[in-house]
Structure formats: structure tokens, C-alpha cells
Amino acid sequence: MTELVRNYIDGQWVEAKSGATFDSINPATEEVVAPIVKSGVEDLDLAVQAAKRAYAKWRLVPAPRRGEILYRVGQLLLEHKEDLARLMTQEMGKVITEARGDVQEAIDMAFFMGGEGRRLLGYTAPVEMPNKFGMALRDSIGVVALITPWNFPIAIPSWKSLPALIAGNTIVFKPASDTPKLGAEFVRIFAEAGIPEGVFNIVLGPGGPIGNAIADHPDVRVISFTGSTEVGYDLYARAARKGKKVSLELGGKNAIIVMDDANLELAVEAILWSAFGTTGQRCTATSRLIVQKGIRAKLTEALVARTKALKLGYGLDPSVQVGPVVSARAREGIHEYVQIGKGEGARMLCGGEMTGDESNQGKGYFYKPTLFDNVTPNMRIAQEEIFGPVLSIIETEDLDSAIQINNSVAYGLSSSLFTENVNAAFRAIRDLTTGIVYINHGTTGAEIQFPFGGTRGTGNGMREAGQTALDSFTEWKSVYVDYSGRLQRAQIDTDEVLKD
Numbered sequence: 010m011t012e013l014v015r016n017y018i019d020g021q022w023v024e025a026k027s028g029a030t031f032d033s034i035n036p037a038t039e040e041v042v043a044p045i046v047k048s049g050v051e052d053l054d055l056a057v058q059a060a061k062r063a064y065a066k067w068r069l070v071p072a073p074r075r076g077e078i079l080y081r082v083g084q085l086l087l088e089h090k091e092d093l094a095r096l097m098t099q100e101m102g103k104v105i106t107e108a109r110g111d112v113q114e115a116i117d118m119a120f121f122m123g124g125e126g127r128r129l130l131g132y133t134a135p136v137e138m139p140n141k142f143g144m145a146l147r148d149s150i151g152v153v154a155l156i157t158p159w160n161f162p163i164a165i166p167s168w169k170s171l172p173a174l175i176a177g178n179t180i181v182f183k184p185a186s187d188t189p190k191l192g193a194e195f196v197r198i199f200a201e202a203g204i205p206e207g208v209f210n211i212v213l214g215p216g217g218p219i220g221n222a223i224a225d226h227p228d229v230r231v232i233s234f235t236g237s238t239e240v241g242y243d244l245y246a247r248a249a250r251k252g253k254k255v256s257l258e259l260g261g262k263n264a265i266i267v268m269d270d271a272n273l274e275l276a277v278e279a280i281l282w283s284a285f286g287t288t289g290q291r292c293t294a295t296s297r298l299i300v301q302k303g304i305r306a307k308l309t310e311a312l313v314a315r316t317k318a319l320k321l322g323y324g325l326d327p328s329v330q331v332g333p334v335v336s337a338r339a340r341e342g343i344h345e346y347v348q349i350g351k352g353e354g355a356r357m358l359c360g361g362e363m364t365g366d367e368s369n370q371g372k373g374y375f376y377k378p379t380l381f382d383n384v385t386p387n388m389r390i391a392q393e394e395i396f397g398p399v400l401s402i403i404e405t406e407d408l409d410s411a412i413q414i415n416n417s418v419a420y421g422l423s424s425s426l427f428t429e430n431v432n433a434a435f436r437a438i439r440d441l442t443t444g445i446v447y448i449n450h451g452t453t454g455a456e457i458q459f460p461f462g463g464t465r466g467t468g469n470g471m472r473e474a475g476q477t478a479l480d481s482f483t484e485w486k487s488v489y490v491d492y493s494g495r496l497q498r499a500q501i502d503t504d505e506v507l508k509d
């Protein structure tokens with residue numbers, strides 16, 4: 010049995026106060042990856058108190074010095090990239106090439122945010138009185154709590170922790186209970202990089218009790234949450250009663266639109282990658298294909314052939330294209346949606362079956378990549394997030410109706426258009442109401458230097474990544490310095506200025 014994975018609180022690896030544990034399971038083999046401490050409210054409180062104590066010093070460390078620690082984090086992530094990627098494939102199932110990409114995103118973020126240590130830009134502006142100076146600064150906030158999902162187990166914690174730290178906050182991190190070991194390994198990198206005791210704490214265990222305690226805790230000032238819309242909105246409401254700042258990144262129901270003039274081969278590659286990469290379990294995954302009438306038959310035929318040929322299996326084998334879904338429970342949820350689709354009158358073209366790894370006695374939570382045709386925009390499979398390898402094909406007349414269908418869901422994360430017509434592309438950029446828009450590329454593949462997030466039910470208007478990430482973890486402080494030596498009343502003594 011592998012070693013127990015512990016919480017990291019105040020610079021120490023410690024067991025949960027209750028002594029309870031649970032197992033992290035490999036979804037491809039159903040083997041135990043590691044036993045994990047099962048924390049409760051008491052552990053969370055210890056972590057918050059440690060973070061609160063550490064904040065007093067960390068906020069005063071000059072940001073360029075904080076940035077140097079982040080550069081070391083980037084370097085260490087690079088050195089451990091392969092180990093972390095392999096652990097990711099084992100703990101949550103994504104294939105090894107994608108797991109490497111997940112770690113790479115954190116490396117990119119570490120160097121980007123390390124650089125912010127010498128920016129964290131505020132601004133000055135002219136003031137209306139003589140001998141007076143004004144400036145606006147970004148200020149740290151205090152203890153921030155990070156709650157993350159399992160589907161990008163290194164990248165998403167990096168999007169949150171790196172901007173939070175560079176801005177001078179301290180952290181309590183609660184990773185998903187499906188990827189706790191990865192969460193702990195991520196924190197270990199920061200400890201190795203020299204992050205001071207108490208600045209970065211991790212509490213492992215079930216979301217409900219710990220999440221509620223985070224929302225209620227008076228010393229947690231900010232919550233940055235990525236996960237399902239249902240859990241996110243409940244947390245938001247609960248935290249609002251305590252006046253906390255909350256950043257939400259929630260579900261998606263993303264579409265690729267393919268016009269008659271599109272490059273067909275390119276569209277097929279992009280659709281397969283966006284719909285079935287990470288087994289469809291990305292918030293940006295394509296789950297709707299809105300296709301213009303003239304190209305529909307050819308595109309559908311090519312997609313069915315290529316989807317049936319996808320190789321499923323344990324993602325450590327580099328020839329495998331589609332890994333398992335994260336758990337038996339997730340697989341059941343996906344299968345239920347497939348039954349709903351059939352019941353709604355959509356035509357299943359392939360997939361729709363639970364399966365296992367044939368080379369390993371049928372073990373693992375695999376699901377065959379599934380295509381539905383004859384889907385209409387109002388069907389539940391065209392409106393609700395399935396979070397699995399299921400793609401619904403919706404026929405459309407023209408660009409206007411395609412855009413209207415794209416915008417008609419409760420989520421607004423990512424959308425994409427395939428066309429060779431530049432006028433159509435720019436109209437789509439203007440009219441698609443999602444936080445991310447791609448032209449001639451699928452709905453996945455965001456880069457860390459741009460804002461990431463979505464409209465409507467995908468969040469609450471906040472964005473991650475880029476410099477915008479700092480908005481969640483800083484508050485503006487406006488500073489006025491009057492060196493006139495007399496009382497100068499803004500908005501009142503303005504005429505005096507002209508007399509002087």
C-alpha cells in the first residue's frame with residue numbers, strides 16, 4: 010500500500026484530527042492510488058488559522074521576492090512534469106499527452122505570475138488640487154480558499170494559487186476528492202520552492218462539509234471555486250451572507266458551428282479533439298455540433314467513421330486516444346443522459362455503451378464515444394451539461410440561426426466557428442455571447458495570458474488567467490497625498506485654485 014497522503018498545514022504534513030481516511034481510485038484499473046486523510050471542519054479551521062497568521066508577514070514580502078519563489082515553482086514543475094503527468098493519468102484517467110499539457114499550463118502560469126511580481130500595476134491620475142498626488146494600488150486581501158474540480162487537477166489550482174500568492178494572500182486549498190494526491194503533490198512543489206510556513210495549506214476530503222465550513226468561516230475573505238453550476242451557486246449564496254468575495258468558474262455547453270464553406274478535414278480533427286479529448290470532461294468540451302445543411306451529410310459520415318475508430322484504454326499507453334471517465338458514478342450520469350437523448354427522439358449513430366479495458370479483465374469506467382444526430386436545440390441533451398463523451402449534431406440553415414442556437418443555452422463558456430469567409434468570422438466574433446470564441450479551432454485550448462471564463466450560468470462575471478486573474482485576489486486602494494500644508498476640500502475649494 011502506498012503512503013498515506015496528508016494535509017499540509019502550517020508547514021507540516023499532518024493527519025486529519027478524526028484519523029479517518031478514504032481511498033483515491035484509478036478509474037482505468039479500479040486500483041487504489043493512495044489512502045487519503047479525510048478532513049473535517051476542525052482541520053479546515055486549523056488551516057485557516059495558520060494562513061491567517063502567515064498573512065501578517067507574507068503580505069509584506071516585496072512582490073518581486075514573492076515572484077522569485079513562483080519562478081522556482083515553475084522550474085520545479087518543469088523538473089517533475091513527467092512524474093506529475095503520470096500520476097494524473099493514474100488518478101483521474103486523462104491520456105498521458107493531455108496530462109503533460111495540464112502540467113505545462115501550470116508551468117506557463119508560474120512564469121507569467123512570477124513576472125507579475127514586478128508589475129502588479131496600479132495607476133496614477135491627475136488630481137484637482139495643487140500640491141496633491143493620487144494613485145490607485147492593488148492590495149492583498151487575506152486568507153483565500155481555493156476549491157477545485159478533478160478534470161484539470163494541476164492547471165486549475167495553478168490558475169488560482171499563483172495569482173493569489175503573487176498578490177500577497179495566503180491560501181487554504183481544497184482539491185476535488187477524486188484527485189487529492191495530485192493536490193498534495195502540487196503543494197509539495199511550493200514547499201520545496203521555499204514558500205513560508207502557513208502561506209499555502211491544503212485540506213483533503215469531501216466537498217460538502219469542508220465547503221460549507223469555508224463559506225461560513227469568518228477569516229476566509231475570498232473563495233475561488235471551479236466546479237459544477239449547482240454546487241457553485243449554493244456556495245455563492247452561502248458565502249454572500251458573510252460578505253465574501255467569490256469567483257466562480259462553472260459548467261459549459263459549448264458548440265462548434267461548421268459552415269458549408271469550412272475546411273472539412275480540419276473541422277473533423279478539431280471536433281474529435283474538442284468533443285472526446287479528456288473523454289469529454291472539460292468545461293470547454295464541445296458537446297454540440299451546429300452544422301449547416303449543405304455539409305452535414307459529409308461531415309457526419311466522416312465523424313462516425315473516426316469516432317468508431319478511437320482507441321479507448323489506459324492513458325499511460327501512448328497509443329490510447331480516450332481514457333476512462335473519472336468514476337463509476339460519473340459514468341452512470343452520462344449513460345442516463347444517453348437514455349434521455351434516445352427518449353427525446355435523437356438518433357444515436359455510435360457509442361452509447363459502458364465498457365471496460367479488454368486488456369485488463371474489463372476493468373475501468375470507460376464509455377464509448379457517442380454521436381447523436383437529429384438533435385433539436387431544445388432537447389435536454391442539447392441544453393444540459395453532460396460532461397462526458399457525447400456529441401449532439403444539430404442542423405441549421407445559416408449563420409444567423411447557428412449563432413442564435415449557440416447563444417440559447419444557460420451557459421456561456423466557449424464557442425467556435427469553422428468558415429473560410431472572413432466576414433462571417435467577424436460577425437460571429439461580434440455576436441457569439443460566450444467568454445471565449447475560436448475561429449477555425451475547436452472549443453478547447455485556452456492560453457494562460459488571456460482571460461478565461463464564461464457568461465451566464467458559467468460563472469459570476471469573474472475571469473481567471475491573464476492579468477484579470479488578479480481581480481479575484483486583490484482589492485483596489487486609492488491613495489491621496491496632500492503636500493500643500495493646508496486644508497484643500499475636493500469639489501468645494503476648486504475656485505481657490507485659479508486665484509492662487
Ligand code: NAD
Binds near residue numbers: 186235244259292394
Ligand atoms: P463539483 O461541483 O462536484 O466539485 C467541485 C469542487 O467542489 C470539488 O472540490 C468538490 O469537492 C467541491 N464541493 C462539493 N460540494 C461542495 C459544497 N457543498 N461546497 C463547496 N464545495 C463543494 O464539480 P466536479 O465534478 O469536480 O467538476 C466538474 C464540473 O466543473 C463541471 O460542471 C465542469 O464544467 C466544471 N468546470 C468548470 C471549469 C471552468 O473554468 N468554467 C473548469 C473545469 C471544470
